[in-house]
Amino acid sequence: MSQSIQFSTPSHTPHLIHLPQSRFLQRPLSSFSFRRFPLTTTKYTSIRASSSQSPSPDLDSSSASQVLLSPNGTGAVKSDERSVVATAVTTDTAAIEVDSVTEAELKENGFRSTRRTKLICTIGPATCGFEQLEALAVGGMNVARLNMCHGTRDWHRDVIRSVRRLNEEKGFAVAIMMDTEGSEIHMGDLGGEASAKAEDGEIWTFTVRSFDASRPERTISVSYDGFAEDVRVGDELLVDGGMVRFEVIEKIGPDVKCLCTDPGLLLPRANLTFWRDGSLVRERNAMLPTISSKDWLDIDFGIAEGVDFIAVSFVKSAEVINHLKSYLAARSRGGEIGVIAKIESIDSLTNLEEIILASDGAMVARGDLGAQIPLEQVPAAQQRIVQVCRALNKPVIVASQLLESMIEYPTPTRAEVADVSEAVRQRSDALMLSGESAMGQFPDKALSVLRTVSLRIERWWREEKRHESVPLQAIGSTFSDKISEEICNSAAKMANNLGVDAVFVYTKNGHMASLVSRCRPDCPIFAFTTTTSVRRRLNLQWGLIPFRLSFSEDMESNLNRTFSLLKARGMIKSGDLVIAVSDMLQSIQVMNVP
Numbered sequence: 067m068s069q070s071i072q073f074s075t076p077s078h079t080p081h082l083i084h085l086p087q088s089r090f091l092q093r094p095l096s097s098f099s100f101r102r103f104p105l106t107t108t109k110y111t112s113i114r115a116s117s118s119q120s121p122s123p124d125l126d127s128s129s130a131s132q133v134l135l136s137p138n139g140t141g142a143v144k145s146d147e148r149s150v151v152a153t154a155v156t157t158d159t160a161a162i163e164v165d166s167v168t169e170a171e172l173k174e175n176g177f178r179s180t181r182r183t184k185l186i187c188t189i190g191p192a193t194c195g196f197e198q199l200e201a202l203a204v205g206g207m208n209v210a211r212l213n214m215c216h217g218t219r220d221w222h223r224d225v226i227r228s229v230r231r232l233n234e235e236k237g238f239a240v241a242i243m244m245d246t247e248g249s250e251i252h253m254g255d256l257g258g259e260a261s262a263k264a265e266d267g268e269i270w271t272f273t274v275r276s277f278d279a280s281r282p283e284r285t286i287s288v289s290y291d292g293f294a295e296d297v298r299v300g301d302e303l304l305v306d307g308g309m310v311r312f313e314v315i316e317k318i319g320p321d322v323k324c325l326c327t328d329p330g331l332l333l334p335r336a337n338l339t340f341w342r343d344g345s346l347v348r349e350r351n352a353m354l355p356t357i358s359s360k361d362w363l364d365i366d367f368g369i370a371e372g373v374d375f376i377a378v379s380f381v382k383s384a385e386v387i388n389h390l391k392s393y394l395a396a397r398s399r400g401g402e403i404g405v406i407a408k409i410e411s412i413d414s415l416t417n418l419e420e421i422i423l424a425s426d427g428a429m430v431a432r433g434d435l436g437a438q439i440p441l442e443q444v445p446a447a448q449q450r451i452v453q454v455c456r457a458l459n460k461p462v463i464v465a466s467q468l469l470e471s472m473i474e475y476p477t478p479t480r481a482e483v484a485d486v487s488e489a490v491r492q493r494s495d496a497l498m499l500s501g502e503s504a505m506g507q508f509p510d511k512a513l514s515v516l517r518t519v520s521l522r523i524e525r526w527w528r529e530e531k532r533h534e535s536v537p538l539q540a541i542g543s544t545f546s547d548k549i550s551e552e553i554c555n556s557a558a559k560m561a562n563n564l565g566v567d568a569v570f571v572y573t574k575n576g577h578m579a580s581l582v583s584r585c586r587p588d589c590p591i592f593a594f595t596t597t598t599s600v601r602r603r604l605n606l607q608w609g610l611i612p613f614r615l616s617f618s619e620d621m622e623s624n625l626n627r628t629f630s631l632l633k634a635r636g637m638i639k640s641g642d643l644v645i646a647v648s649d650m651l652q653s654i655q656v657m658n659v660p
C-alpha cells in the first residue's frame with residue numbers, strides 16, 4: 067500500500083514531476099496544487115528517472131558497491147570512500163553508511179525508541195586517547211568539541227585524526243567542533259599546574275607580566291594588556307563567573323593586588339570578569355576583537371584539518387559571523403564548515419536574532435553567560451535562545467555545568483538531572499559536556515547519564531502524546547524554500563497523526579532534513595545524504611539518523627534500494643510505515659515497507 071501527495075500541475079503532466087527543482091519552481095503559485103494519489107494507483111508509474119540525471123560528484127561507484135561489516139558483526143560500515151576491506155551484503159550496487167551503535171540500537175529497540183537529543187563531548191586529557199574516544203562514540207557522542215583555549219595545535223591535530231580514524235575504521239560519523247579561544251580576559255596557564263587553591267583572606271597578585279620560569283607564589287598572569295590600567299581599587303574580580311572572588315585593593319604598575327573574598331580552586335586559563343558597583347565592567351570588551359589573531363591561525367588550522375564546525379566565542383554581532391563565513395567560503399570548499407555562534411555575552415543577547423540568523427547554529431554557553439548576567443536570568447535566556455533557534459531553523463546546543471559534580475563523583479546530583487531534563491524538554495538539539503568529559507574522573511558515566519536522561523524524557527513526552535502544538539513561523543524566503551518547508555511541516559504532522567515508524571528524507575545539502583528535524587516529529591528521521599561531510603554535520607541535529615547513501619533523482623528506485631539495504635541489515639522490516647520526502651521531488655509519500 068502506498069499513497070503520496072505531490073506538488074504538480076493540475077493537468078498532471080508526468081514529466082513535470084521530475085523536472086529539476088529550479089525549473090519546476092519557476093511556475094506561478096496558482097499552478098500548484100496538492101494531489102492525492104488514489105490508493106490503488108501505483109504512484110511511481112508517472113515518475114521516471116531523467117536520463118540526464120547525474121550522480122553527485124562525490125559518488126564513487128567502486129566504493130558505492132561496498133559495505134563494511136564491523137568486527138563484532140553489528141555492521142559498522144566505512145565512512146570514507148578510500149577504505150578497502152569490504153563485504154557486500156546485498157546484490158544491490160549501492161552502499162549505505164550508518165554507524166554500528168545506531169544500527170545495533172535500531173535492531174534491538176526498534177526505531178521508535180532511538181535517542182533524538184544529540185550529545186557533544188569536550189575532549190581533554192581524560193578522553194584524548196583512541197580507546198577513550200571510541201568509548202565515547204560507543205556511548206553516544208555525536209560531536210567532539212575541541213576548546214582552543216587549551217592544548218597545542220599538535221595535541222588538537224592528534225585528536226582530530228583519531229576521531230577521523232574512528233569514523234573510517236568503525237563507521238561512526240562523529241563531527242568535530244573547534245571552539246575558538248576568543249580574546250576575553252583570562253588567567254594564564256598556572257605554569258603547568260593543574261589547579262591552585264585560593265584561601266579566604268589571602269592576597270594574590272594579578273599581573274600582565276608573563277613568567278619565563280616557574281610561577282611566583284600567589285601570582286596569576288592575565289591575558290589582557292590593558293588589565294592593570296582598566297581595573298580600579300574596589301572592583302570585584304570574578305574567576306569563572308564567581309567560582310572564586312577577589313577584591314582589588316592596590317595597583318602597582320603592571321601588578322594588581324587582590325584580596326580573596328570567596329575561596330576556591332583556580333583552574334588554568336580560567337575566565338576573568340570584573341564588576342564595579344554591582345555591574346559588569348564592559349567597556350573593555352568593545353576594544354577586544356571577537357576573533358583574535360591567534361583565533362585566525364586556529365581557524366586556518368581547523369580548515370586544514372577539515373573540522374565540521376567552528377564555534378565562535380563571545381560573539382557580539384552578526385557582522386563577525388558573516389565575516390567568518392565569507393572567509394570560510396573562500397578558503398574551504400564552499401560551505402563545508404558550519405559556524406556556531408556562542409551566546410555568552412550581554413551583546414550577544416542584545417543582538418540575538420541577527421546573530422542566529424547569520425549563523426549555522428548557536429550554543430547557550432552558560433558558563434560565561436552566567437558571569438555576564440545575573441545567574442537567575444540564565445534560565446530565561448536559555449529558553450529564549452532555544453526558541454529563537456527553533457524559529458529560525460538553526461541547531462541549538464545547551465552547554466556548561468550540566469553534570470558539573472560528575473567531574474569528581476560517579477553520580478549526578480538530582481538538580482543536575484533536572485537541568486538536563488529541562489534542556490531535553492525544551493527540545494534543544496544537543497547537550498554538551500565540558501570539564502566532565504575533558505578532565506573529569508567519569509567521562510563515560512557522565513555521557514551515559516546524558517543518554518539515559520534524554521531517552522527517558524523523550525519517551526515521557528511521546529507517552530504523554532505531547533505533539534508540538536506551537537505553530538512554526540514561516541522562514542523560507544524563496545518560493546522553493548517555502549514549498550520545502552510546507553512539505554516538511556505536513557510530513558511531520560502526518561507522521562504524528564498516522565503514528566508512522568519513521569520519516570525518510572533524501573537530501574543532498576541537508577536542508578530538507580533540518581526542516582523535518584525542526585518540526586520535532588514523534589518518530590525518528592532517517593536522513594539519507596550523498597556525502598560524508600553532510601552526514602557528519604547532520605549529526606548535530608535533533609532526531610536525525612544520518613546515513614550516507616548514493617541516490618538518484620528517481621525516488622522509486624531510491625526507496626526500493628533503501629528498503630532492500632535496510633531490510634538486509636535488519637534495520638527495518640516489512641510492514642513498517644514510512645513517510646518519505648526529498649529535496650529532488652516536491653512530494654510526500656506514505657508507504658508500508660514491502
Ligand SMILES: Nc1ncnc2c1ncn2[C@@H]1O[C@H](COP(=O)(O)OP(=O)(O)OP(=O)(O)O)[C@@H](O)[C@H]1O
Nearest residue numbers: 188189190191213215216217333433500501504505
Ligand atoms: N584540550 C584541553 N587540555 C587540557 N584541559 C582541557 C582541555 N579542554 C578542556 N580542558 C579542561 O576542562 C575544563 C572545562 O573545559 P571547557 O573547554 O568546557 O571550558 P569552558 O570554560 O567551559 O569553555 P570556554 O573556555 O569556551 O568558555 C577546562 O577548564 C580545562 O581545565
Ligand SMILES: CC(=O)C(=O)O
Nearest residue numbers: 431432433434465466
Ligand atoms: C561553553 C562555554 O564557552 C561557556 O559556557 O562559557
Ligand SMILES: [K+]
Nearest residue numbers: 245246247379
Ligand atoms: K573557548
Ligand SMILES: [Mg+2]
Nearest residue numbers: 410431433434
Ligand atoms: Mg565560554
